[in-house]
Amino acid sequence: MQTVLSGFAKKVLLSAEQQFQSFRTLSSLKANQYFKSSDLEIHECKTNERKVKPEWNDLPFGKSFNDHMLEVNWNIDKGWSKPLIGPIHNLSLHPSAKVLHYAQELFEGMKAFRGVDGKIRIFRPDMNMKRMKTSAERMSLPDFDGNELIECLKKLIKIDVDWVPPYETGASLYIRPTFIGTEAALGVHSSQDALLYIICGPVGSYFKGKTAKPIALLADPKFVRAWPGGVGDKKVGANYSSTLALQNVAEDKGCQQVLWLFGDDHQLTEVGAMNLFVFLINEKGEKELVTPPIKSGLILPGVTR
Numbered sequence: 001m002q003t004v005l006s007g008f009a010k011k012v013l014l015s016a017e018q019q020f021q022s023f024r025t026l027s028s029l030k031a032n033q034y035f036k037s038s039d040l041e042i043h044e045c046k047t048n049e050r051k052v053k054p055e056w057n058d059l060p061f062g063k064s065f066n067d068h069m070l071e072v073n074w075n076i077d078k079g080w081s082k083p084l085i086g087p088i089h090n091l092s093l094h095p096s097a098k099v100l101h102y103a104q105e106l107f108e109g110m111k112a113f114r115g116v117d118g119k120i121r122i123f124r125p126d127m128n129m130k131r132m133k134t135s136a137e138r139m140s141l142p143d144f145d146g147n148e149l150i151e152c153l154k155k156l157i158k159i160d161v162d163w164v165p166p167y168e169t170g171a172s173l174y175i176r177p178t179f180i181g182t183e184a185a186l187g188v189h190s191s192q193d194a195l196l197y198i199i200c201g202p203v204g205s206y207f208k209g210k211t212a213k214p215i216a217l218l219a220d221p222k223f224v225r226a227w228p229g230g231v232g233d234k235k236v237g238a239n240y241s242s243t244l245a246l247q248n249v250a251e252d253k254g255c256q257q258v259l260w261l262f263g264d265d266h267q268l269t270e271v272g273a274m275n276l277f278v279f280l281i282n283e284k285g286e287k288e289l290v291t292p293p294i295k296s297g298l299i300l301p302g303v304t305r
Contacts, residue, residue: 034144035072035080037151043086044068044159053162056169059204066160066173066200070152074142076192083152085159088199094184098191103238104181106135110303112157112173112200114164120157122175125150127303132177135234140190141179149177153198165202174203206273207256217259217271218250225260225269225298232269232298239300243272268292275302 045067054064069088073081098104108131112122129146136143153175157164165171177198181191207215223246226232231239243258250258259276260269269292270276277291294301 033079035083035148035152036145037083037148037155039082040152040155041082041084042155042159043084045087049087054202056165056171056202057204059165059171059202061203061206062174062201064201064203066163068156068159069200070156070198072144072152072196074194074196080142080144085152085156091195091197093182096184096186098181098183098185101186102181102188103236103241104139104141104191106132106139106141106179106234106236108132108175108177108235110175110177111203112164112175114167114172116167118167120161120164120173122150122153122157124303125153128177131235131301131303132179135236136179138231138234139179139181139236141181141194144196149196149198153177156198156200160200163200163202171202171204173200175200215256216254217257218246218253218255219259219261219266220246220249221261221266223258223260224262225258225272226262228297230297233294233300235300240272247272262298270299270302275299275305277305 050067065088067088068085070083070085072083075081093100108128110122110125110128112120114120126146129149133143133146157173157175164173175198177196179196180194182195183191183193185192225239225243243260246258250256257272257274259271261267262269268276268278275291277289279287279289282288291305292299
């Protein structure tokens with residue numbers, strides 16, 4: 001009986017995987033398989049609609065946003081729309097949108113820096129695109145060309161170039177690509193409509209009142225962030241919402257972040273907002289810099305590492 005059940009389960013799993021791949025294949029064969037930066041439409045704000053920029057030396061994280069945003073819509077029958085840069089605005093979603101009920105969404109976090117030479121550089125955007133595409137596959141959202149999205153992003157930054165903080169401030173331009181399922185329909189299945197958008201804004205240090213100073217971490221083995229076979233290695237919102245309660249506890253105890261453990265042996269995995277590196281002196285007296293391996297699927301593969 002055990003062998004029969006095992007074989008049956010294997011067949012069911014293969015069938016589910018085949019159906020998943022079939023959906024993505026069907027989606028990619030639709031008209032406008034990938035959007036192109038050459039089709040980008042730009043509608044700039046009027047001069048009197050542009051916002052006053054914040055003080056560069058007192059920038060909270062994630063509170064200020066540029067004048068413009070990038071949007072690209074997708075539909076299972078029509079494929080991708082033309083990418084559009086326009087004034088930043090509130091999104092309009094039906095109350096039954098998939099993202100609101102089943103967390104069919106993902107996002108990325110990137111930065112652009114103004115160098116000492118005045119030039120603006122984006123830090124490793126190709127790696128963010130690779131990670132974003134991997135997250136999209138797991139979230140059953142349509143595929144896209146990462147290079148084309150990077151080109152659209154470059155144009156978005158150029159339009160709002162005055163929002164990139166000066167080099168001497170130590171601040172940067174935070175970039176938040178986001179991808180959500182927008183179909184107006186209840187029921188647990190892949191969304192037939194989606195929206196990919198990017199917003200940007202100048203930021204200072206992520207940790208209030210700190211720059212490159214050490215931070216304190218709370219480690220509690222009673223809680224886990226991820227588990228084998230889950231989405232711990234994907235940048236999806238559901239990975240973060242479930243950590244908020246313990247993050248509040250950490251802050252109440254004077255800590256800035258949570259160090260997530262896993263297993264009976266309390267393996268170190270990652271910190272809520274960053275990957276983890278440990279400097280140690282091994283049994284031979286040698287200095288080592290080590291980091292937990294990402295092959296377990298428990299850890300988001302950081303771009304910095």
